[in-house]
Amino acid sequence: MKKEQVVHCQFSVWYPIFKKHTIKSVILPLPHNVIDYLLDDGTLVVSGSDHNSQQTHTNNSDSDAEEDIQWSDDETTTTVTAPEFPEFTSKVQEAINTLGGRVFPKLNWSAPQDANWIALNSSLQCHSLSDIFLLFKSSDFITHDLTQPFDVCSDRDSADPVINYELVLRKWSELIPGGEFRCFVKENKLIAISQRDYTQYYQHVLKQEEQLCHAIQDFFSEHIQYNFLDEDFVFDVYRDSQGRVWLIDVNPFGEVTDSLLFSWEELRCGGGISLQQEGPAFRCTTSEVTVQPSPCLSFRIPRDFVDLSTGEDAYKLIDFLKLKKNQQQQEEEEEAVAPQ
Known part of the structure; x- marks a missing residue:
């Protein structure tokens, strides 16, 4: 992945190209x-x-119970203006x-x-x-x-x-996580599709695998393929309740983008994913046994609280x-x- 590819994935670069097909x-x-x-x-x-906009920190006791927080014996007041x-x-x-x-x-x-x-x-x-x-x-x-x-x-x-x-x-759009998918494109061919919210099991995704693949493949062929500035890239889509597919985001083809249910090694080198196969490889969470915690949970302890x-x-x-x-x-x- 080169810097030029990252630049091409900026929102202001791809949005004008695909404006009719996104939010x-x-x-x-x-x-x-x-x-x-x-x-x-x-x-x-x-x-x-x-x-x-003024936030005042008072170390003295205050009549307001919510402000009555004493952190030290230093009777000073610091005012920070946003x-x-x-x-x-x-x-x-x-x-x-x-x-x-x-x-x-x-x-x-x-x-x-x-x-x-x-x-x-x-x-x-x-x-x-x-x-x-x-x-x-x-x-x-x-x-x-x-x-x-x-x-x-x-x-x-x-x-x-x-x-x-x-x-x-x-x-703002109310997107159901079970309708989001990440698509991997190599040499302008759609090689893989992953359930976006892979931490959850969605029964309808497993049942509609073939239908979903066809819908996303058709959307890619009609609106995305050969229209982006690079031949290797990743794009996210959403399939709504009426069956229409929408473009949500475009990302670089590399480690900076989460490969979800695939690995970057197999996406780059093959590993069962062939550019010559008829359709893209499709992966989703297949049972509730494989449900995992959200990867964003590790960010939920703010650095301020660590301090x-x-x-x-x-x-x-x-x-x-x-x-x-x-x-x-x-x-x-x-x-x-x-x-x-």
Whole structure:
């Protein structure tokens, strides 16, 4: 996998090509000061909301029981102000409203799938920039996009291409995990299809294997094959209840992309997967006995809590609790003004 292939898999590169066959989305340039904020490893504060942006840590006792947290005998107060991005916030909210008020956020390549633990509803559904920032600042996947997108490329010693980072907002869609599949393309031939959510057993997937393969193969032949910039790549699809297949994402053909129920060795070298066979190899979880825990579970202990447990930064927990409190207050306010 070369750097050029990674560049070709940026959302803004493939979306215009396959716009008719994927979810409606808006792409916004990511300002440099926003990138700096996302990479700031300081206290966990979130800007871009209507709530007070000042987070105050008080070591003295307070009349409010929720603020009565004493961490030391040092009677000092530290105020951290979250940066504000008025112009960017306005553009993001306008885009969110255009897409129906609910969006799925991602950067050039990745979505913060490893950070859904921090959302109150354990969902990546976002209504505002503050929701997006909270997910992005908690995600290792997002940090990887911003800092080392070419770290596993075979030509990593060459100069890195210039990347213009972007915020991608996708119209929120309720996708059933059992309808998602990852497809592997080598030399412009669809060689393998894997159940996307391989940690679960879906009876209908096993029963409809032949039908699913034909539907995905037809979609690939009609809309994807020879239209992408590389001959080796990976793409994700969703087959809805009406049988229509939608393109969800495009990824590089290499270790940076999860090979799911296949191995990269067999995808590259054969291993039972032949480019001459009539159709792609298909794999799914075949019984409940083989169900596995989600691979994202390892990301559910936030680094901030690790810092807390080692005594490195006790204030991070206060910030986190206040963010949760603000989110809850915002939801209560929205419910109060909602029409009956």
